[in-house]
Amino acid sequence: MRVKEALQSPIGTEMQVSGWVRTRRDVGRISFAELNDGSCLRNLQVVIEEGVVSEEDLSKIGTGACISVRGTLVESPAPGQPVELKAHTISILGPADPAAYPLSKKRHSFEYLREIAHLRVRSNTFGAMFRIRNTLAYAVHRFFQERGFIYVHSPIITTSDCEGAGAMFGVTTLDLMNLPRTPSGAVDFSQDFFGKPAYLTVSGQLEAEVFALAFTNVYTFGPTFRAENSNTPRHLAEFWMIEPEMAFCDLDGNRKLAEEFLRYLMAAVLDECREDLELFNKWIDDSVLSTLEHVLNSPFEHITYTDAIRLLQESGQNFEYPPHWGADIQTEHERYLTETLFKRPVVVTDYPKQIKAFYMRLNDDGKTVRAMDVLVPRIGEIIGGSQREERYDVLLQRIREQGLDESNYWWYLDLRRYGSAPHSGFGLGFERLMMFVTGMKNIRDVIPFPRTPGNAEF
RNA sequence: UCCCCGGUAGCUCAGUCGGCAGAGCGGGUGGCUGUUAACCACCAAGUCGCAGGUUCGAGUCCUGCCCGGGGAGCCA
Numbered sequence: 448m449r450v451k452e453a454l455q456s457p458i459g460t461e462m463q464v465s466g467w468v469r470t471r472r473d474v475g476r477i478s479f480a481e482l483n484d485g486s487c488l489r490n491l492q493v494v495i496e497e498g499v500v501s502e503e504d505l506s507k508i509g510t511g512a513c514i515s516v517r518g519t520l521v522e523s524p525a526p527g528q529p530v531e532l533k534a535h536t537i538s539i540l541g542p543a544d545p546a547a548y549p550l551s552k553k554r555h556s557f558e559y560l561r562e563i564a565h566l567r568v569r570s571n572t573f574g575a576m577f578r579i580r581n582t583l584a585y586a587v588h589r590f591f592q593e594r595g596f597i598y599v600h601s602p603i604i605t606t607s608d609c610e611g612a613g614a615m616f617g618v619t620t621l622d623l624m625n626l627p628r629t630p631s632g633a634v635d636f637s638q639d640f641f642g643k644p645a646y647l648t649v650s651g652q653l654e655a656e657v658f659a660l661a662f663t664n665v666y667t668f669g670p671t672f673r674a675e676n677s678n679t680p681r682h683l684a685e686f687w688m689i690e691p692e693m694a695f696c697d698l699d700g701n702r703k704l705a706e707e708f709l710r711y712l713m714a715a716v717l718d719e720c721r722e723d724l725e726l727f728n729k730w731i732d733d734s735v736l737s738t739l740e741h742v743l744n745s746p747f748e749h750i751t752y753t754d755a756i757r758l759l760q761e762s763g764q765n766f767e768y769p770p771h772w773g774a775d776i777q778t779e780h781e782r783y784l785t786e787t788l789f790k791r792p793v794v795v796t797d798y799p800k801q802i803k804a805f806y807m808r809l810n811d812d813g814k815t816v817r818a819m820d821v822l823v824p825r826i827g828e829i830i831g832g833s834q835r836e837e838r839y840d841v842l843l844q845r846i847r848e849q850g851l852d853e854s855n856y857w858w859y860l861d862l863r864r865y866g867s868a869p870h871s872g873f874g875l876g877f878e879r880l881m882m883f884v885t886g887m888k889n890i891r892d893v894i895p896f897p898r899t900p901g902n903a904e905f
Numbered sequence: 906u907c908c909c910c911g912g913u914a915g916c917u918c919a920g921u922c923g924g925c926a927g928a929g930c931g932g933g934u935g936g937c938u939g940u941u942a943a944c945c946a947c948c949a950a951g952u953c954g955c956a957g958g959u960u961c962g963a964g965u966c967c968u969g970c971c972c973g974g975g976g977a978g979c980c981a
Contacts, residue, residue, distance in 0.1 A: 475938040492941080510931095527941045544932095546915080551931045553942060555916065558973060613979070650981095675979060676906055688981065831981070876981030889974090890981095901972085 451486035454530065458522050464491060464532060465515040465540070467569055470552040471508055480508055482516065482532075485568075488575055488722050492523065492531040499534050510552050511543030511569075557892050564896055564905045572730070575723035576893060579716060580881055586715035587668055587689055587877075590708055596691065597662040601651030601669060606643050607855050614674040615646035616684075647672035652690050652872065653806075653859055656835060659692035659870050660862050666691040668877075676900050680889040683878060685898040692872035698808075698817040698834040701871035702794050705821050705830050706747045708875075709792070713743040716884055724884075732886025738824055739884065741791065748789040751797045752776070752815065755784060762788070773799050776820075781827040793822045805845040806859075807833040819873070826883045832873020839863040 448462045456462065466484030473479075476497040481490035493516050495505065508514055518534040549563050550570060560567035567573045588598070604618050620640040621627065627635040636644045651667035658665040667690045674684065691704065716724065717739055728735040750758070759770040759780050768777045776784075776795065785793045797810060798818040807816035821830035836842040842863055846853050853860070881893035891897035896905045 470942075472940050472943060473937090474940045474943075475936095477939065479940050479943095481941085494939085497938095523939090525939050525941080527939095546932050548932095549915070551916065553916080553930060559916065561973095671981080673980080677979065678906085679977085679979090680975080682980070686981070828981080874981065879981055 449486040450482060450484045450489070450491045453491050453520060453532065454487070454489060456520050456530075458520060458530065460520045461518075462520060462532070463515060463517045464493075466491070466513070468508055468510060468512045468514060470510055478505060478508075480514075482514070483569070483574070485574055485578075487578075488571060488726060492528050493518070493534050493537075494521075494531050495534050495537065500537050504537070504539060507539050507542040508537065509543060509545035509548070511545065511548035511550060512539060513541035513543075514539050557889060561891055561897070568895070571726060573892075575720075575726045576881075576885060576887075577895065578723050579720045579885060580893070582716055582719050583712060583880065583884065584668075584877070586712050589715075590711045591664075591666045591691065594664065596664040596666045597658065599651070599655055599658045599665045599667050601648065601654040601667045601690075603648055603670065604641075604645055605648045606641055606645050613649055614676075615649055616672050616674045618645040618647060649673055650688065650690070650874065652692070652874065655690050655692035655872060656859070656862060656870065659694045659872070660866065660868060663694045664691070665693075678900060680891070681879070681882075683890055683894060683897055683899060684903075686890075686894065687877035689875045689877060690872060692870060694868045694870040696834075696871045697869060698796060698819060698871060701832055701834060701873060702749065702796070702819055705794070705819070705832065705873050706792075709821070709823075709830070710743055712880065712884075713739045717743065727885045727887070731888075732825075734825070735884070735886040742823065745791040747792040747794050747821070749794045749796070752795055752799065752818075753797065755780075755795050758788065759783065773801065775802050778827050781822045782824075785822040785827070786824045790824075792824075795820050795822065800845075803833070805849045805851060806835050806842070808836045809841055809845065817871075821873075823883055825886070826879060829879050829883060830873050830875050832871065834869065834871040837863060837867045837869050839867065 448456070448464050450464060450466055453462055453464050464482060464484070466482040469481040469483050469490055471478055471480045478495040480493040480495060482493050483490045495508070500508070515538045516532060516534050517536045518532045520530055521533045523529060523531040550566050560570065560573070568577060591598070621634070621638065627638045629635045636642070639645070648671055650671060651669060655665055655667050667688070669687065670685055671688045672685050673682070675682070693700065693704070724736060724739070753772065755776065756770050756772050759766070762783060764783055766777070766779055768779070770776070770780055785791070796817070796819045797815045799814060800807070800809060800816045803816050803818045807818050809816055817834035819832050820828045823829045836845060839860065843853060843860065846856060878890050878893050881887070882890060885893060887893050891899065
C-alpha cells in the first residue's frame, strides 16, 4: 500500500507499506520513523516499540534507509498526525549509512542539492516539485486532447536550422580525431550518417505547421536543445516545449487559446496539487498561491506593442533601457506592465517586423507583424506566438529580407504553394511554466536532470 | 561570452591587522515511557577549491586556472 492510501485508510487496517526513512527519533523505548514513498508530501509515522526489531536492525533504520513495514494503522495518541502505523515486523530492504548519506534531515541549499540530483528527489521540495511537474504535463495533454488536437511527435534530429533560433548541437557519427575532408579542406559531411550536417532540434514549430495543414489542430510536447553559452537562472541547454498550431485560426483565436490554456493549467495544479503548492507558498515564495488564483480568475489585459511602448514612455518610470518604438520590450518593462500597471497577465501583440521572426504574418501597415507575447507576473514572457505568414510571395520576400537561404525552406514554402491556409500557434517553455507555478528562482531546480554549459552529470 | 560576488569540517557559515583551525546543524555514544526539523550531555570530524608567487610566517596578500551564485546579452 502507498503512503498516500495508508493515510486515508480506516483505523485498524492491517497493511504493508514500503518507502524511505526521512528521519528517526528515539524516545525512551519507542522509536518513531517518518516513512515517505513519493506518493504525497506527508510522511507516514511508523511507531517501533521495543522488541519489534533487534538493536542492530534498529540502528540500520536511519535517514535514507529503505524499509518495508507490516503493521496496523492506529489512531495517534499524540498531536501532529491523526494516524500512525504500529509496526509488527520491519524488513530492511536497503540500509543507508547515516554518517555518509548526503541528505540530512535538515534543510540544504539548492546549489548543494543540484550536485546530488540522484538523491534530491527524496526531499520534500523536490518530491513536491516533480509531482507538480507530472500533473502539469498530464494537464497539457488533457487540455489539447479534450479539444481534438492531434499530438505530433516532431523530430529530435533535424538537418535544417530553419528557425534560426540559436546555436545548435551537432549530431554526427564521424570520427572527430580523423575527419573526412573535401578537396577544399572542409569537413566532408557526405560521409556522415545523414549525408549532410545534422543537429538537435531547437523547435518543433515548422514541423507542427506541416501537421496543422493536414489535421487542422495539433500540438507538440517534447525536448528541445540550444547550444547557446547561456549561464542564467532562466536557460537550459535541454528543455521541454509545448507548441500548439492551428489552421483557420488568426492571432485573436491564438490569443484566446493561450489564455484558456494557461487558465486550465492553473486550475489543474490548484485542484490536484494543493498540498505540494502550499509547500512552495510557505518556503519559496508566499505569492505562489495568490498569483495562481489571480491568473485563474482575472481576464488577461490585451494591448498592442505600439500602445505598450506609449504606456511605458508615459509611465514616469526610470527604466535602465528607455523604451522606444522599434526596440525590444525589456524584462524590466514586462514586469512593470504585468506587475505594476495592469497587475494581471498581459498579452502584447503586433510587434515591429524587424525584431520578430520571418514566418510571422505581415500586417497591412507593412511595419508590424501578427506576433503575441503573453506576460505574467514574476516571470515576464511565458508564451511567444504568432499568426504565420500564409502568403507564398510575402513569405519568400521576408526570407530574403532577413538574409536567409531560401533553398533551406523549400518544404516550408511548399506549404504555401499547395493548399495554404491562415494558421497560428505559440510556444510555451515547460520549465518556465514550472518556475511560475512553484515560485522557484532557478530553472535548474524545476527539471529532473538539468543540462547547462559544462554540466551534464547524471 | 562579458561584469560582480563567493569557494574554510558531511551541510550552512564565521575567521579582525599576515601570527595556535572555529561555531551551528548533521553524524557517533550515553540518557529520557509519545517524539514531531524532539530534547540534554559528551565525542569524532579539515588537501582552508587547484597551481604558483611574496613573506621569518599565508585561510588571510599577489598571479593564473577550476567550480558555484547573481547580473547582462540571447531567448523559452
